[in-house]
Amino acid sequence: MEPAASLADDRRAQYTRRIRAAVERLLEQSSFTSLSVEDIIREARIARSTFYVYFADKGQMLGALTEDLLDDALVAVQGWWELPPTAEYAQLRTAMAGFIGFFEQHSALLKAVIDASAYDPVAAEGFARMVQSGQDGIAEHIRAGQHLHAVSPDIEPDVVARWLVRLVEQGLYDQIPAASPQRHERLIDAISMISWNVLYRGARG
Known part of the structure; x- marks a missing residue:
C-alpha cells in the first residue's frame, strides 16, 4: 500500500x-x-x-498552478535542450516552435502568474523559480554543448542564459499572445535565429 x-x-x-x-x-x-x-x-x-x-487562498492556489505549469514547461523545453550536438538550424527551429507553442497554449495563465508576481509573494516566489529553472537549464545546456564542441566556447553560460530567459519571457508575454499566424511564424524565426547565432554558430566553423 x-x-x-x-x-x-x-x-x-x-x-x-x-x-x-x-x-x-x-x-x-x-x-x-x-x-x-x-x-x-x-x-x-x-x-x-x-x-x-x-x-489557503487564491494566491496559494496560483502558486501551486505555477509549479504545475513549470513541471510541464520543463518537459516541453527538453526538445531544445536535448538536441544532439550535430543538430542543424531546422531542428532547433522545430524545437523552439514546440516550446513556444506550449506557452502559447497556456499564455493566459502565464500572464496571470507574471502579473500577480508584482504584488503576491507566493506568486512571485513561484515565478522566480520558473525563471531560475529556465536559466539553470539553459546554462547547463550551454556547458554540455561546449564540452561537446557544439556550442560556442566564447560565451559565459550563466550570463547568456539569463539574457535568453528574459528575452523569451518578454516575447511570450508581450508579442506571442496577440500575434497573427504570419507574425507568429516570424517570431519563432527570430528567437530561433537569435539562439542559433548566439549559441551554436560560433562552434560550427
Missing part, C-alpha cells in the same frame, strides 16, 4: 490539475484578479471545503 502522505500528494496533484484546467478556461474571458474562489470551484466542479483543504 502507498503511504498516506503519497496518496495525499497524489490527490493534491489531481485537484491542482483540475483547478488549473478550470482557471485556464475562465482566463479566456476574465482576468485573474476578477476571478473569485466561487468562480473557480464552480468551474472546476469541486466543493469549497475541498478547495480549502489544499489551498
Whole structure:
C-alpha cells in the first residue's frame, strides 16, 4: 500500500490539475484578479471545503498552478535542450516552435502568474523559480554543448542564459499572445535565429 502522505500528494496533484484546467478556461474571458474562489470551484466542479483543504487562498492556489505549469514547461523545453550536438538550424527551429507553442497554449495563465508576481509573494516566489529553472537549464545546456564542441566556447553560460530567459519571457508575454499566424511564424524565426547565432554558430566553423 502507498503511504498516506503519497496518496495525499497524489490527490493534491489531481485537484491542482483540475483547478488549473478550470482557471485556464475562465482566463479566456476574465482576468485573474476578477476571478473569485466561487468562480473557480464552480468551474472546476469541486466543493469549497475541498478547495480549502489544499489551498489557503487564491494566491496559494496560483502558486501551486505555477509549479504545475513549470513541471510541464520543463518537459516541453527538453526538445531544445536535448538536441544532439550535430543538430542543424531546422531542428532547433522545430524545437523552439514546440516550446513556444506550449506557452502559447497556456499564455493566459502565464500572464496571470507574471502579473500577480508584482504584488503576491507566493506568486512571485513561484515565478522566480520558473525563471531560475529556465536559466539553470539553459546554462547547463550551454556547458554540455561546449564540452561537446557544439556550442560556442566564447560565451559565459550563466550570463547568456539569463539574457535568453528574459528575452523569451518578454516575447511570450508581450508579442506571442496577440500575434497573427504570419507574425507568429516570424517570431519563432527570430528567437530561433537569435539562439542559433548566439549559441551554436560560433562552434560550427
